[in-house]
Amino acid sequence: MPAKNPTACLLVIGNEVLSGRTRDANIQFLATGLGTLGIPLREVRVIPDVPETIIASVNEVRCKFDYVFTTGGIGPTHDDITSECVAAAFAVPWEPHPVAWPRMQASYKPGDFNVARQRMATMPRGAALIENSISVAPGFQMENVYVMAGVPRVMQSMFEWLAPRLPGGAKIEMRAVHVIGLPEGIIAEGLGAVQQRYPDLDIGSYPFYRASGNGVALVAKGSDSAEAEKAIAEVTQLIIGFGRVAIPGEPPEV
Template structure:
């Protein structure tokens, strides 16, 4: 990938994801949205609601990536500990946020802004709010760490607010072709040669299984649309060389 594209990491925080209780629905949305901004998602980790793990992982990845996004753990219950762990990671107090606290307090009837709800207005000192149109409870930013809700609808609203404020690079372009009846192993060497000729692209091979026949999708991604198109043209010629008919784009249902 081109050197001028910033990189991102996503931390999915929550025991419920690791246990299989909840299926994560945020990774694909964020990978696509960030790619459109020219911020390739380079790593995703799913970690438990364990303070030492959250603190250590946040400090590790915020030094490695330009952007770190987290989802989950900013609700009102006892296991929602992401916010206080971010405070610990940055070495600052976890305290009433001067904007979020009065706003949330005003949104409830007298006596309903209880200790559980107050947790959602308690953040690391210096946090900048991430707004959303779904809930009065915001996410927040600490330097290059962006802390968002785990509930997909709320997270998506937060990201839509945040996206125009992120500094990206060249949009990540994608070009694809697929073919039925040609195993990956047959074209692997040829694909490797194409990849070597286009080092700034990610050339992926993805098998698919359909009632009408098994096949493989070949996808070139990178910030240079012309290079992606040229690479896929070479892949198309490679497939034709094996006597198969390639189809532009990814297979239906992908």
């Protein structure tokens, strides 16, 4: 049996996400990237810009997961409070970072490094920087908590810098088939039996609706590629047993 993979949680922080004004684009990117590193994303929470909620959430999930990632709330405006909340969660001062502060100060014209921009260089004492190639303002790490920007392009650059530095596990492997015209309710019992035989895999059923025909995608995910292959082979036989054709891979988007 493969060694246990480390687990991760993502806290998406921001009233704008909860209100529907901003569509979060970071969850899929992080889930995919972490899976490649063998760090399955096990929980995602979307929480508001409320200090008590952020502090309590950080303290709860950093004890439950090997890695905690946060996105959002590290900009220059009054509602960007993630950094100071993380300081409170770790019970350390929120203060000018000895590297980020002079670096950011030097990047602006004299007088332009104002109080708002100074917030982006103020971090929990002991924070390690997370660099990015898009902006001079970094993210930061406190123990197993990684605080990143909410802007997708900046967050992605931070994660690309961070990824080689994250100890992971076996890559999360995925095998899939899909079938046209076979409802989930017909295959559910047999699929549940397959899941019982492969407890270390996540076996999922995902209906889709296409102009070319409706159907269901059946996916086996886990760190053992041989087990995933065996499980999806059993799913394929299950589909054949209903007189249908199992098509390898995910269904096309259109």
